[in-house]
Amino acid sequence: MIRELTCIVCPRGCQLKAELDANGAVLSVTGNACPRGKQYAIDECTHPMRTITSTVRAANGEPVPVKTNRTIPKEKMFDCMAEINKAAVSLPARIGDVVIADILGTGADVVVTANKG
Numbered sequence: 529m530i531r532e533l534t535c536i537v538c539p540r541g542c543q544l545k546a547e548l549d550a551n552g553a554v555l556s557v558t559g560n561a562c563p564r565g566k567q568y569a570i571d572e573c574t575h576p577m578r579t580i581t582s583t584v585r586a587a588n589g590e591p592v593p594v595k596t597n598r599t600i601p602k603e604k605m606f607d608c609m610a611e612i613n614k615a616a617v618s619l620p621a622r623i624g625d626v627v628i629a630d631i632l633g634t635g636a637d638v639v640v641t642a643n644k645g
Contacts, residue, residue, distance in 0.1 A: 533572055535565040544569045576602040580638070584615045584627055592617050592644050594627055596636040604632055612638060619645025 529550075535542040544559040546569045557569040571577065577599035583591040594617075600608055608631050615627050621640045628638040 531569075531573055533569055535560060535568050537564045537568045538562075546570070546573050548573060578602050578605055580605060580608055580612065581641075582609065582612050584612060584617050584638075586617050586619045586621065586644065588619065590619070590644065592619075592621050592627075593641045594638050595641050596631065596634075597639050598634075598636045600631070600634040600636050604634060607632055608634070608638075621645060 529548045531546045531548060533544040533546060535544055540561055542559050542561050542565045544557055544565060546557050547555045549555055552574065554570045554573050557566045560566045560569065579596050579599050581595040583593050586592050594612065596608070611628060611631055615638070617627050617640065621644045623640055623643055625640040626637045627640060630636070631638055
């Protein structure tokens with residue numbers, strides 16, 4: 529099976545083709561201009577990871593932008609969003625403040641991305 533991907537590691541946006549065996553293991557990657565593109569294709573085909581960006585509410589109702597400080601497994605995105613949607617933050621909030629530590633045991637913290645209040 530061939531899986532076609534667009535690399536998102538850098539602005540070049542290489543068009544990748546990953547050849548997979550019957551078990552989903554990557555046999556080869558073509559189309560990458562650098563080794564990072566090859567690794568991206570392997571990771572995306574075998575264990576995709578994502579950074580979550582969202583907002584949480586402050587006590588006054590103001591939205592405060594947040595994101596995970598590292599990638600999380602793609603299959604945990606919706607569960608992480610459920611936890612983020614339950615969270616609230618106190619003002620003032622500063623860039624880097626941890627809103628949720630180690631969300632769902634992923635090792636990623638949800639942190640504030642803009643100064644508020």
